[in-house]
Amino acid sequence: MSVSPIYNFSAGPAVLPEAVLRTAQQEMLDYNGTGFSVMEMSHRSDMFMGILHHAEQDLRSLLNIPANYQVLFLQGGATTQFNMAAMNLAHGFERADAVVTGNWSRLAYEQMPLLTDARIHLAAHGGEQFDYKDLPPVDNWDIDRNAAFVHFASNETVNGLQYADMPKLSDGMPPLVCDMSSEILSREINISDFGLIYAGAQKNIGPAGVTVVIIREDLLERCPKNIPAVFNYRTHIDKDGMYNTPATYPIYMSGLVFRWLQTQGGVKKIEALNELKAQTLYAAIDGSGGFYRNDIAPHARSKMNVVFQTASADLDKKFIQEAELRGLRLLKGYKSVGGMRASIYNAMPYAGVEALAEFMADFQRRYG
Amino acid sequence: MSVSPIYNFSAGPAVLPEAVLRTAQQEMLDYNGTGFSVMEMSHRSDMFMGILHHAEQDLRSLLNIPANYQVLFLQGGATTQFNMAAMNLAHGFERADAVVTGNWSRLAYEQMPLLTDARIHLAAHGGEQFDYKDLPPVDNWDIDRNAAFVHFASNETVNGLQYADMPKLSDGMPPLVCDMSSEILSREINISDFGLIYAGAQKNIGPAGVTVVIIREDLLERCPKNIPAVFNYRTHIDKDGMYNTPATYPIYMSGLVFRWLQTQGGVKKIEALNELKAQTLYAAIDGSGGFYRNDIAPHARSKMNVVFQTASADLDKKFIQEAELRGLRLLKGYKSVGGMRASIYNAMPYAGVEALAEFMADFQRRYG
Structure with missing residues (x-):
């Protein structure tokens, strides 16, 4: 082994704070005197529910999440959210808008139509105009105010693009749905500007296997009853995140990262x-x-x-x-x-x- | 803390072998001299691909999985497989058969119709007849030989029922799709009797967050192109399990459990x-x-x-x-x-x- 430090520039799964890994190491066989590894805890046990609720509270505090937003820790990565967002939020709408600024928002645009009746309209494109070297300003987005939502990615991991000023729509416009996987928790944002934020954990949150979803409560009324319960945001909210067994250990690790971030100020x-x-x-x-x-x-x-x-x-x-x-x-x-x-x-x-x-x-x- | 040992009878997430937890603890900050925690490895790195392929090979060896079966480590739990199985395998079929013998197979029966055009036919019911106190013998299942598949759960975790002799269908009958979450790797089975086996890891395999899917190759031809890529078995096979970021740490832990099981004989x-x-x-x-x-x-x-x-x-x-x-x-x-x-x-x-x-x-x- 090298004596000089190793620095891991992976785009994700990515480096974790060493202090977090040391805590996980210490607690591996016995979490907090319980005699259990976190991995061995029933997801419905008080032990694990405590870990989950603590993680949620810390995330709420770090991001100033208002009370009218719900927080979920789901499985399946951001990729699954392309379809969950469309299935849950575009039901009964003719159109949803998507901004394409790089690899990830393009994939979302391609995948979103597959399980919704709504047409996915290309609201702005950073490719043809800019070859993914610049971002279309939010004022140039072609948005229909009757669209189900407007989807974009605030940071494009592959192409190295990021909106310096976070896009915001005026009142009366559709809710913003944002893939924030590769920048969540990296800067202050105003949660109230969004309808739905989702983020795969494996960049700025924790290990792969958990996806954070932050959703404005009134949008839950759109979730149709005829989609599978496991893909329905409302099911997960109604069951307090325990509709099915969540990725308990990745959630625990995410909670440790939230606490570490608090210690960093x-x-x-x-x-x-x-x-x-x-x-x-x-x-x-x-x-x-x-x-x-x-x-x-x-x-x-x-x-x-x-x-x-x-x-x-x-x-x-x-x-x-x-x-x-x-x-x-x-x-x-x-x-x-x-x-x-x-x-x-x-x-x-x-x-x-x-x-x-x-x-x-x-x-x-x-x-x- | 008590001096007497603690025994964890949780139905899942469940107890893990202590030796496995100790290895994970030792390797937490440095896997095999790499200087990386497994959680910090890019899923496409040689380091992690080695872990994944080793886990697959060990599982193949433990279960004697024939070469014409593919193995996947997916996210979303067994619950997600209810719909993935139906979406992928029932496309173009009029009917699929489902056996209901307890809590989990009932949920599968209820959820499977939601994203398929095929009608889900109740092929046998352990409830009305037996109040989930007995299992309908496979010879009594009402199966259509033109059905897309026959779904059942070999062990019902909630109700405490298990087929002592694993159901098997004769040649020319539809493929068996089995939820084996709570008994996989607990007894010898003949993989060739099944079309698709799926199992949430958090009982007999590893921590929550990963789902093992074992699928007969010829069934991949059924996977329709118009379903989201992330729900398509063929996408995951074609991309060698790396279509999207898998739950890397739960896969690593599962691999450790497979190796432990080998040491147990x-x-x-x-x-x-x-x-x-x-x-x-x-x-x-x-x-x-x-x-x-x-x-x-x-x-x-x-x-x-x-x-x-x-x-x-x-x-x-x-x-x-x-x-x-x-x-x-x-x-x-x-x-x-x-x-x-x-x-x-x-x-x-x-x-x-x-x-x-x-x-x-x-x-x-x-x-x-």
Whole structure:
């Protein structure tokens, strides 16, 4: 094993705070004197219900979730939410609007029509116009005020795009449905601007296997009775999250991450750190005289997933290989995009970003 | 904390082998010298793909899964499989058959029609005839040979019923689809007798959050193209289980359980132990002169979930409370059934069953 620290830049499942892993390790065979591992607890036991409710309360507190929003910890990932959102919220509507700004929102747009009668209308497209290098401003979205909802992704993990100002619609417009998987808890947001937020845990929340859903209560009236209970938001709300056995251990781990985030000063504090981390990497790219490139419009650059490349695929490969040997791991870009991608979620310490910036300078000295 | 051991009789999430938990504890911050926690590994990394493929191979070896069956580790629990099975396998069929023998197969029967055009036909019912105290013999099932499939649950967790001889259909009959959640890996079975087997992990496999699906390859041709990719078995097969991020840590834990089961001598050996455990508890019930009762037809008694009761709900409550204090935990029966339920899956050691039998005798001496 290397003596120098390892930094994990995976886009997800991603790095977790070391303090969280140490707590999980200590409690593995005996949670809080119960004599049980969390994995062995009946989901309906007081022991586990306590863990679940605590996690929910901490998330509510971190994100300032108003009382008229319900919180669920579901299974199936964000991918399942593409269809659950459409099945539950578009019933009886002629149309729902979808904004396509990269890999994930495109997939949502493609999948959402499959279990709903509503037509999914392409409300804005970052591809044809911008080749996923810029984001269509919310004022340019072509929205029907009678649409069931407007779906978008606030951060595109693959393409490295993020809305710097979180989109907001005026009163009387349809509810915003947002895939926030790769940025939730990374900055302060106003939950009341959304109808539904969903997020796969494996980036900024916890381990893979749990999906956080935050839904405005009045929208639950739309959930049709003739869809399977397991895909119905209202079933899960009515059963206090226990309609079927949830992914108990991933929920427990998410709760530990929420508590860790509180010890870091909460979302406002981590947002400032995330700003600094992103600035450091983009400065390393922009200050390289063109040796490293990031082609995203500056105002649309993601603070979570920093994509960059050198002049050739061969040099990118060498960069990734050498970085691996220095303990800077999983920097390879998504297969359809290529190049490098540094995912710098909440749990990535500033030291990891510094180490990467230093290696970038060193690599350029040797190959530039 | 008590000095005497704690035995966890939860119906699921359930007890895990202590050796498995100790390995997980040791590897929490550094899996196999990688410097990563398993939870932090990209699901597409070689590190995690190795874990996944090893788990699959061990499961194939333990269950003697033939080469023409595919294995998936999905999310959403057995409950999601009710609808996935119907959506994927009943497309273009007029009818699918369902056998209802207790709580879980009844729920499957109720949910399966909701996303398929096929009519779900009640092929046999253990309720009206038997009040879930006996199982309809497979020879009495009313099956249409043109049905898409025949669904049943081999073990009813809530009601404490289990087919002693695993149902098998003759050649030319529809494929059997079996919910095997609460007994998979507890006894030898012939995979070739089934079209599809699914099992939520949280009883005999690992922690909650992963569902094992074993499917005969030729049935994949039925999967329609117009269902969401995330609910399509073929998508997951085509993408080598990586269509979306799977529940990586629960898969890793399941793999550890598979290896543990190999060290115990495999399924044949654990089956003998499971026989002995069940015999011990049923002998304690039957030998109590009526103080404890189990009303299931003897040939249909579950070897995984032993339900029993005393003469009154008050006495049941006292039993459960006193048992808790002796470290015999989570013996309360399912809310709709009442009484007691001792779930004695693979990971329950014989000592736990002995301790329960001794406590039963002691309790009877004091209250009988």
